[in-house]
Amino acid sequence: MNTTIRRSRSATAVLAILGAxxxxxxxxxxxxxxxxxxxxxxxxxxxxxxxxIVVSNWKDYMPDxxxxxxKKATGAELDITYHATNEELVAKVTGSGGDGLDxxxxxxxxxxxxxxxxxxxxxxxxxxxxxANLDPKAIETAQVDGQPYWVPYTWGTTGICYRSDxxxxxxxxxxxxxxxxxxxxxxxxxxGTERWAVLPAxxxxxxxxxxxxxxxxxxxxxxxxxxxxxxxxxDDSTFYERLISGEAVMTEAWDGWCNYGTAENPDIKFAxxxxxxxxxxxxxxxxxxxxxxxADYAFLDTILEAKTHAWVEENILYNxxxxxxxxxxxxxxxxxxxxxxxxxxxxxxxENMTDVGDEAADMYNQIITQVTAS
Amino acid sequence: xxxxxxxxxxRASRHGRAPSRRRRRGLGAVVEPVALLAPGLLFxxxxxxxxxxxxxxxxxxxxxxxxGVEWKLNFAxxxxxxxxxxxxxxxxxxxxxxxxxxxxxxxxxxxxxxITKMPxxxxxxxxxxxxxxxxxxxLIRIYAWIxxxxxxxxxxxxxxxxxxxxxxxxxxxxxxxxxxxLTYAYLPLMILPLYAAxxxxxxxxxxxxxxxxxxxxxxxxxxxxxxxxxxxxxxCILVFVPSLGNFVVPELLGGGKTVMAGNxxxxxxxxxxxxxFGSVLAMSVVVMLxxxxxxxxxxTRRVEGVPRHG
Numbered sequence: 001m002n003t004t005i006r007r008s009r010s011a012t013a014v015l016a017i018l019g020a021x022x023x024x025x026x027x028x029x030x031x032x033x034x035x036x037x038x039x040x041x042x043x044x045x046x047x048x049x050x051x052x053i054v055v056s057n058w059k060d061y062m063p064d065x066x067x068x069x070x071k072k073a074t075g076a077e078l079d080i081t082y083h084a085t086n087e088e089l090v091a092k093v094t095g096s097g098g099d100g101l102d103x104x105x106x107x108x109x110x111x112x113x114x115x116x117x118x119x120x121x122x123x124x125x126x127x128x129x130x131x132a133n134l135d136p137k138a139i140e141t142a143q144v145d146g147q148p149y150w151v152p153y154t155w156g157t158t159g160i161c162y163r164s165d166x167x168x169x170x171x172x173x174x175x176x177x178x179x180x181x182x183x184x185x186x187x188x189x190x191x192g193t194e195r196w197a198v199l200p201a202x203x204x205x206x207x208x209x210x211x212x213x214x215x216x217x218x219x220x221x222x223x224x225x226x227x228x229x230x231x232x233x234x235d236d237s238t239f240y241e242r243l244i245s246g247e248a249v250m251t252e253a254w255d256g257w258c259n260y261g262t263a264e265n266p267d268i269k270f271a272x273x274x275x276x277x278x279x280x281x282x283x284x285x286x287x288x289x290x291x292x293x294x295a296d297y298a299f300l301d302t303i304l305e306a307k308t309h310a311w312v313e314e315n316i317l318y319n320x321x322x323x324x325x326x327x328x329x330x331x332x333x334x335x336x337x338x339x340x341x342x343x344x345x346x347x348x349x350x351e352n353m354t355d356v357g358d359e360a361a362d363m364y365n366q367i368i369t370q371v372t373a374s
Numbered sequence: 375x376x377x378x379x380x381x382x383x384x385r386a387s388r389h390g391r392a393p394s395r396r397r398r399r400g401l402g403a404v405v406e407p408v409a410l411l412a413p414g415l416l417f418x419x420x421x422x423x424x425x426x427x428x429x430x431x432x433x434x435x436x437x438x439x440x441x442g443v444e445w446k447l448n449f450a451x452x453x454x455x456x457x458x459x460x461x462x463x464x465x466x467x468x469x470x471x472x473x474x475x476x477x478x479x480x481x482x483x484x485x486x487x488x489i490t491k492m493p494x495x496x497x498x499x500x501x502x503x504x505x506x507x508x509x510x511x512x513l514i515r516i517y518a519w520i521x522x523x524x525x526x527x528x529x530x531x532x533x534x535x536x537x538x539x540x541x542x543x544x545x546x547x548x549x550x551x552x553x554x555x556l557t558y559a560y561l562p563l564m565i566l567p568l569y570a571a572x573x574x575x576x577x578x579x580x581x582x583x584x585x586x587x588x589x590x591x592x593x594x595x596x597x598x599x600x601x602x603x604x605x606x607x608x609x610c611i612l613v614f615v616p617s618l619g620n621f622v623v624p625e626l627l628g629g630g631k632t633v634m635a636g637n638x639x640x641x642x643x644x645x646x647x648x649x650x651f652g653s654v655l656a657m658s659v660v661v662m663l664x665x666x667x668x669x670x671x672x673x674t675r676r677v678e679g680v681p682r683h684g
Contacts, residue, residue, distance in 0.1 A: 087644050094440035117440070186544055192630040193645070233547045233629025245526045365646045373463050373633040 037147070039124035046294040049075025053102040053295045056081045056092060061105060062303070063311045073305075074298040086110045093119060093287065102290040103299055105153065108141060108281045109195075109355045115149040121286040123148040127297050130304035130324075138321030141281050141352050150283035151300050154256070154318040156339075157279055157347040158191075158199055159272040161253035161261060163243055171250055174204035174273045178227040180250065185230045189242060189251040192234030195278075195353060197368050198224065200252055203275045209351050212360035217367060224371045234372060243268050254280075255339040255347060259317035262337060270339050272346040279350030281321070313340060319347055426660070432653035441647040451654040460638070460655070467634040470549060471617035474556035475564075478613045479606065481557070482564035489565075490573045501569065504562050512559065516626050519555055520546060523627070547629030555623040556613075563612035571605020572598070604674040611670055615663055635659055 059082045063069065067078040083089040086107050093104065093114065106114070114120050125131040125148060138152035160171045167184065171177065177200055180188050191197050199209055201223040207216045232248050239251035240261030253261075253270065261268035284303060286296045302308060309325035312318065317337055320326065334341030356364070433451060435443035454460070489500045507515060522528050523546040530542045545551055575598060583593040621636035635655065642652030 085644075087647075090440055090647075094442070189629075228631065231629075231631065234631060235629065245524070247524050247526050362646070365641075369633070369638070369641070370459055372630060373459060373466075373638075 037122055039122040039127070039147075040293060042124060042127040042293050042297050047075070048292070048295040048298050051292050051295040052077040052079055053290070053292050053299060054079045054081060054100055055103045055105075055299065056083050056089060056101055057105040058083065061312075061316065063308060063315075066302070066308070069308060070299060070302045073302050074295065076292075076295045076298060078299070101287055102292055102296050103284060103286055105282065105284050106150075108283060109353065111142075111150045111283050111285050112144060112355050114285065115144045119288055120149045121288045121290065121293065121296075123151065123286070123300075128301050128304065130301050130306075133304050133306060133309070133322045133324040135321040135323055137348065138281060141279075142283055150285035151304065152321045153282045153284050153303070154312060154316070155279060155281035155321055155347070156255045156318055157272060157277045157350040158196055158252065158254055159258070159270055159277055159346075160250055161240060161243060161258035161268060161270050162250040163246065163248075163265075163267055164269045165267040166246065166249040170269065171271050172274055174200040174275050176273070177250055177252060178204055178223060180230050184249055186232055187247070187249045188230060189232050189235040189239050189248050190227065191236040191239075191252050192368070192372060193236050195364070196236065196252065197234070197371075198364060199278060200273075201227070203273065203277060206275065209278045210354050210356050212356055212363075214363065217363055221367045221371060224367070225374060228371060228374065240264075240268065256316060256318035259337045259339065263317075270343075272343075272350075277350045278353040279347060280353045319344060429653045429656055432650050433657055435650050437648045437650050441643070441649060443649050448650065451651045454651060455654055455658065463633050463638050464635055464658070466549075466632070467618055467636075470552055470632070470634060471556065471614050473553050474560070474617045475610050475614045477553065477557045478561050478564040479610060482561055482568055482609060483606070486565050486568035486572055489569055501566075504565050507562065513622065513626075515559065516555055516623060519551070519558070519627055523551055523554075546627060547631060549628065549632050551627040552624050552632050552634075555627040556617040556620060559620075559623065560613040560616055563616075564609035567605045567608040567612065568602065571602040571608075575601050600677055603677050604670070607670045607673055611663075611666055614666070618662075619659060 070078050083092060089106050142148050142150050142152050160177055162171055177188050198220055201220040202209055205219055239253055240257055242248040243251060243261045244264050255270055258270040284300060290296055306324040306328055309320050309322040310328040313320045313329055319340055432443050434447055436446045436448045438444050489497055492500055525542045525544060533539045579597055580593055583597045619636040621640045624632045624634045624637055639652050639655045642648045
């Protein structure tokens with residue numbers, strides 16, 4: 001069991017900086033000149049053996065033997081580099097113009113921003129044999145102007161991870177975390193990074209996770225200020241360890257990370273509050289600067305292979321948007337981690353978290369600084 | 375540090391080698407200092423001056439899309455610095471860093487004093503022990519404090535199991551925990567210059583003070599304390615400076631609920647991708663620190679009279 005994954009999902013502020021708001025994905029406008037750019041032609045049967053592509057990913061976020069699998073399937077070689085956070089990825093991609101990198105793993109809002117900045121190679125679904133394995137809903141989240149720009153890799157939601165043996169009743173509302181009962185004061189944590197720091201208050205008040213309304217966000221700030229004195233800490237990387245030790249009894253958590261707690265202590269459970277939550281997703285994109293498009297596509301196809309993609313769910317305990325791969329997951333695992341199994345629909349009901357744009361991101365940052373520094 | 379160039383009093387000769395140096399003329403006199411200084415100067419130019427110049431330039435620029443800057447003249451970052459929220463963070467940071475410094479001084483002075491009183495063999499052992507924590511990674515040492523201080527941690531376990539208290543204390547994730555972490559982390563930087571300063575005091579001065587009828591307390595106040603002041607200030611600066619800029623300790627031991635100047639700067643560069651404003655924040659800290667160093671050198675000059683260049 002891999003419980004040491006340190007994936008920061010603290011992505012989005014950066015995106016916002018990137019400016020551009022997400023154009024409605026539905027607005028596909030045919031063949032007109034103003035339409036989305038077209039993918040370059042790729043030969044699906046091209047011989048890529050002997051080529052070598054460089055992939056940047058989080059550590060432990062794909063199978064250890066992926067290089068071997070890829071080489072066996074295509075004859076091409078894989079060189080893997082790592083980034084610890086989306087911010088680091090931004091530095092890698094923009095700092096050197098993405099030189100030397102071919103394929104990147106990143107979170108949706110970041111990839112969206114990259115695509116809008118013209119850094120990503122549009123994806124041609126027809127050039128991917130395994131594209132059909134993907135969940136149509138996930139494909140929708142991977143588009144900018146109706147054109148897919150990355151391949152969905154994992155997705156999930158945010159909720160409350162809690163110790164069922166240490167709370168009297170299971171949390172059902174974001175208010176259970178924001179204004180906890182007296183006996184839980186000082187024993188709850190919330191995330192301190194941009195979008196997820198404001199999410200509980202946004203959802204508790206009934207607003208969108210992508211809201212750009214200043215009045216709504218002013219209310220969000222007030223609620224966050226009220227919540228702060230009851231917090232043990234702001235924590236977005238070790239909350240499940242705090243649940244295991246019993247320091248905390250309820251924490252804001254991503255479903256996949258809550259599973260790392262459940263793996264150690266079955267009393268650790270996950271709840272999606274009734275006010276709703278988000279649907280975030282990570283994907284794999286090809287940089288426009290890549291000179292090995294055929295090999296890049298071959299890599300994407302290798303990942304989308306049911307067996308490879310199933311590994312991700314089995315070992316990282318995140319949901320995957322690959323229907324063929326899902327069929328391969330053992331029922332025992334789905335039972336042990338119900339967020340992967342029967343409660344998967346709760347994740348899908350979440351509101352897709354998208355880029356909020358430059359100004360709103362600034363506002364989000366200001367609010368978080370105001371609250372944490374208060 | 376105040377004591378580096380000068381030979382220890384009473385031991386080295388002040389004039390021994392001077393004549394031979396004066397005799398050397400011609401090319402050698404130029405080449406040798408240049409050759410000796412070049413690596414150091416190059417180091418400072420590339421790794422200190424250039425980055426400082428860059429950050430200074432950033433202060434007047436506009437933020438770029440993916441971090442970085444756009445070179446358009448922009449002064450808005452300076453007025454933003456004066457917003458209450460940032461002043462508040464600076465004030466809190468100074469209070470926390472200052473508290474840690476005072477604590478380190480209170481612990482470090484007696485420790486350094488005690489070490490100078492040890493037999494020479496044990497002195498070496500003690501000094502090595504002071505430095506030993508640096509052999510372990512900073513992060514690991516700070517994590518150790520989490521294990522000690524958390525509500526289910528060792529300290530609480532000990533307090534409860536010995537019956538001293540019934541309830542578990544919240545010690546972690548408070549400003550107090552941040553102060554403890556900073557004091558612990560930088561204490562060696564206080565002890566070492568203090569040790570050097572105390573050790574350097576000529577024993578004859580103390581005897582003279584005693585001969586003139588001063589008791590030990592009076593001698594301490596009138597002779598030892600003033601003479602060790604430069605060392606104490608050096609120690610204080612060495613603790614205060616990294617404390618003020620630290621962002622790891624507030625995050626790990628403060629639970630993200632205490633924001634210090636270091637966190638603010640880090641967030642501007644990494645999260646908000648606002649390099650220009652981050653540069654303004656960083657430069658304000660640099661200016662504060664330069665003022666501190668000026669103060670230190672002024673005090674040193676007053677205490678030691680002429681600069682001690684042998």
